[in-house]
Amino acid sequence: MDHLILRPQLKEKYDNFINGKWTPPTTGQYFEVLSPVDGKLMSKAAHSAKMDIENAVNAAEEAFKTWSQTSATERSILLNKIADRVEANLDFIAAVETLDNGKAIRETMAADIPLAIDHFRYFASVIRAEEGSINELDKDTVSIIVHEPIGVIAQIIPWNFPILMAVWKLAPALAAGNCVVLKPAESTPISIMVLMEIIEDLLPAGVVNVVNGFGAELGRTLVTNPKVAKAAFTGSTATGRMVMQYATENIIPVTLELGGKSPNIFFPSVMDADDEFFDKALEGVALFALNQGEVCTCPSRLLVHESIYDKFMERALARIKAIKTGNPFDPSVMMGAQASQIQKDKILSYIKLGKEEGAELLCGGDVNHLGGTLEGGYYIQPTVFKGHNKMRIFQEEIFGPVLAVTTFKTTEEAIAIANDTMYGLGAGVWTRDAHELYQVPRAIKAGRVWVNQYHAYPAGAPFGGYKQSGIGRENHKMMLDHYRQTKNMLISYNKNKLGFF
Amino acid sequence: MEATKRLDATEQALMLITELSMKHGALMFYQAGGCCEGTQPQCFEKSSFYLRTGDVCIGTIYEFEFWLDKDLFDYWKHMHFTLDVTEGIGAGGFSLETPLGKTFIIKYRLFSELELQNLEAVRINEI
Incomplete structure (x- = not known):
C-alpha cells in the first residue's frame, strides 16, 4: 500500500479575513466543519452576519482607492508572487483541500492547486500585454478606449473546487485592479482561509476579504450592498437567478456559472x-x-x-x-x-x-x-x-x-x-x-x-456556458472585460464649433 | 374520489417550516436544477424569488406555495414529492434553513397508474 499523505493540522477555528486582519465574526459564533473523509469535526468557521459583510465591503472600497491606481506591472508582480508562494506550499494546501472537500489527494496535487497557481501566472502575464485602443474616427476626432477597474467585487464560491473556483474569480478580478469580498461555500470554508494565511503578507490590506457564513444570511446583503460593483457566482440555477435578481437592485453586472448535464x-x-x-x-x-x-x-x-x-x-x-x-x-x-x-x-x-x-x-x-x-x-x-x-x-x-x-x-x-x-x-x-x-x-x-479529450481546464481557453449554464467566460483574458469598465474619451481636434447653437 | 396530492411534508419538515415562518414571515419553496444545490428544494421568503413564466406550483405546505422550474416539471410530473428535512448542511445556496444546520430534501415516489388518472391540478405562473 502506498504511504498515506499526512493529514494536515488545522486550527480549532478560523476567523474572517477582513482588511488584512483576522477578524472574529461580530456574532461571536462559529459553525462546525466536518471533513468528508471521515465525517468528523475538522475545524470551525465564522458564522458571520450582515455587519461582517458591511465591514468587508467597506474595507474593500477603501483599499480600492489605492489598489485601482496601481500599474499593471505592480499587479502582475503581486500575482506572480502569490503563485510562487502557493507553489512553495503546494503539498500542504493540497492536503487541506482534500481534508475540506474529500477529493483524492492525487487530484489536489496534480490538478486543483497546480491549475490555481497557473491561473495567477496567466493573468499576471496577460495584463502586461494588454492595451487600450485608439481610433481616428475622422481626421479631427479621436476615440480612446481605456480599461478601468470596476470596483468592489462580490464573489460567491462553490464547494466542489473550493480553492480553484475561488482563484478562477480572484485572479482576473485582482489583475483588472479590483478589490474583492469573497464568500466560500459553507460546506468547504476552511481551505481558502488556509490559503489566505499563506499569502496574507503579500496582499495590501482590504484588497481581498474573505467572509464565511451562510448564503441565506449573507448572499443578499453582499450582492445588494451599494458599494459592490459586480457579482460573480458559481452554483445552481435557482441561486444564480437569485444573484442576478439581487444584482438588478443597483444595476450591477453578474457572471454566473450554473451547471450542466454534459x-x-x-x-x-x-x-x-x-x-x-x-x-x-x-x-x-x-x-x-x-x-x-x-x-x-x-x-x-x-x-x-x-x-x-x-x-x-x-x-x-x-x-x-x-x-x-x-x-x-x-x-x-x-x-x-x-x-x-x-x-x-x-x-x-x-x-x-x-x-x-x-x-x-x-x-x-x-x-x-x-x-x-x-x-x-x-x-x-x-x-x-x-x-x-x-x-x-x-x-x-x-x-x-x-x-x-x-x-x-x-x-x-x-x-x-x-x-x-x-x-x-x-x-x-x-x-x-x-x-x-x-x-x-x-x-x-x-x-x-x-x-478527443475531456476535463482539461488550461488557462487561456475560455470556459463558460450556453443556455441556462450561465454568463461569462472564465479562464481567459476575456474575463478581464467582465471585471472592468470601458472608459471612452472622445476627443475633438477641430477648433470650429458645430454650428447648431 | 379526492384527487391525489402531488406534495406532502413530513412532521419534521412541518416543524421546521413553522420555526422559519416565525422568523421570516410567509415563505415559498422553489426547486430547479444545476450544480451544487441544484435539485434541492430552496426555501425563500414569499415573493423574494422571481418566478419564471410557466413555472409550476405543485401544491402548498400550510399556505406556502411549492414551485418547480418549468423546464424540469416535465421530468417531475410523474412523481410524488415529500418534503423532508435532514440534519447537516452542504448543499449551498440561499435556502433559509441552512443556518440552523438543517437542509430540506425531497423524497420522490412514482405515482401509480391509478394515481396518475386522478392527480390534483397544478397552477402555472402566467403573465
Whole structure:
C-alpha cells in the first residue's frame, strides 16, 4: 500500500479575513466543519452576519482607492508572487483541500492547486500585454478606449473546487485592479482561509476579504450592498437567478456559472483500432468519476454509437471497475469522498430513482463501505446506468459519480440527444473522422466542447456556458472585460464649433 | 374520489417550516436544477424569488406555495414529492434553513397508474 499523505493540522477555528486582519465574526459564533473523509469535526468557521459583510465591503472600497491606481506591472508582480508562494506550499494546501472537500489527494496535487497557481501566472502575464485602443474616427476626432477597474467585487464560491473556483474569480478580478469580498461555500470554508494565511503578507490590506457564513444570511446583503460593483457566482440555477435578481437592485453586472448535464459522444471510428487513442477514449469515459463527479461539466451522459456499443461498453466498464476508491489521502486512490452527507444522500436518492425509472444498472449503485475510520465518510461506488435521455438521471445534474449511458444510430440523433438539455456548459466528442471532429462540436450548443479529450481546464481557453449554464467566460483574458469598465474619451481636434447653437 | 396530492411534508419538515415562518414571515419553496444545490428544494421568503413564466406550483405546505422550474416539471410530473428535512448542511445556496444546520430534501415516489388518472391540478405562473 502506498504511504498515506499526512493529514494536515488545522486550527480549532478560523476567523474572517477582513482588511488584512483576522477578524472574529461580530456574532461571536462559529459553525462546525466536518471533513468528508471521515465525517468528523475538522475545524470551525465564522458564522458571520450582515455587519461582517458591511465591514468587508467597506474595507474593500477603501483599499480600492489605492489598489485601482496601481500599474499593471505592480499587479502582475503581486500575482506572480502569490503563485510562487502557493507553489512553495503546494503539498500542504493540497492536503487541506482534500481534508475540506474529500477529493483524492492525487487530484489536489496534480490538478486543483497546480491549475490555481497557473491561473495567477496567466493573468499576471496577460495584463502586461494588454492595451487600450485608439481610433481616428475622422481626421479631427479621436476615440480612446481605456480599461478601468470596476470596483468592489462580490464573489460567491462553490464547494466542489473550493480553492480553484475561488482563484478562477480572484485572479482576473485582482489583475483588472479590483478589490474583492469573497464568500466560500459553507460546506468547504476552511481551505481558502488556509490559503489566505499563506499569502496574507503579500496582499495590501482590504484588497481581498474573505467572509464565511451562510448564503441565506449573507448572499443578499453582499450582492445588494451599494458599494459592490459586480457579482460573480458559481452554483445552481435557482441561486444564480437569485444573484442576478439581487444584482438588478443597483444595476450591477453578474457572471454566473450554473451547471450542466454534459454529453460525452463516442463515434464508431473510436474502435477502429485497439491503440493508444482507444485507451485514451476509455479513460475519457471514466472521467465522469473525476472529483467524484462533482463537476459542473461532469461527462454524465455517455452517448455511444449502437454499432460499437457492446464491445465498447465491455472495455469501458472494465476501466470503470478499475477505478481505485479508498482513503483520499492515499496517493494511488483515484476517487475520494463526496463533499457532504447531504450530497451523498442526494446521489443515493438519484441511484434509487434510476432503478425505479427502469434504467439498467451496469455497475456500482450503492454506498462504498470503506470500514475503519473512513466508515463515517461520504463514499459512493462509481455507478453506471443504461437508459434513455428522457429519464431523470439523464436530465438532472446528479453531481456525483453516476454515469447515464445511451446509444445513437446517426450523427443527427447524437446531436439531438446532446442538445436535449436545458444546459450548455460542456460536451465531449471522440472520433477519428476529420469531418465529425469539426462539424459535431459546432452543432453542439455548449460553451466548451472537448474534442478527443475531456476535463482539461488550461488557462487561456475560455470556459463558460450556453443556455441556462450561465454568463461569462472564465479562464481567459476575456474575463478581464467582465471585471472592468470601458472608459471612452472622445476627443475633438477641430477648433470650429458645430454650428447648431 | 379526492384527487391525489402531488406534495406532502413530513412532521419534521412541518416543524421546521413553522420555526422559519416565525422568523421570516410567509415563505415559498422553489426547486430547479444545476450544480451544487441544484435539485434541492430552496426555501425563500414569499415573493423574494422571481418566478419564471410557466413555472409550476405543485401544491402548498400550510399556505406556502411549492414551485418547480418549468423546464424540469416535465421530468417531475410523474412523481410524488415529500418534503423532508435532514440534519447537516452542504448543499449551498440561499435556502433559509441552512443556518440552523438543517437542509430540506425531497423524497420522490412514482405515482401509480391509478394515481396518475386522478392527480390534483397544478397552477402555472402566467403573465
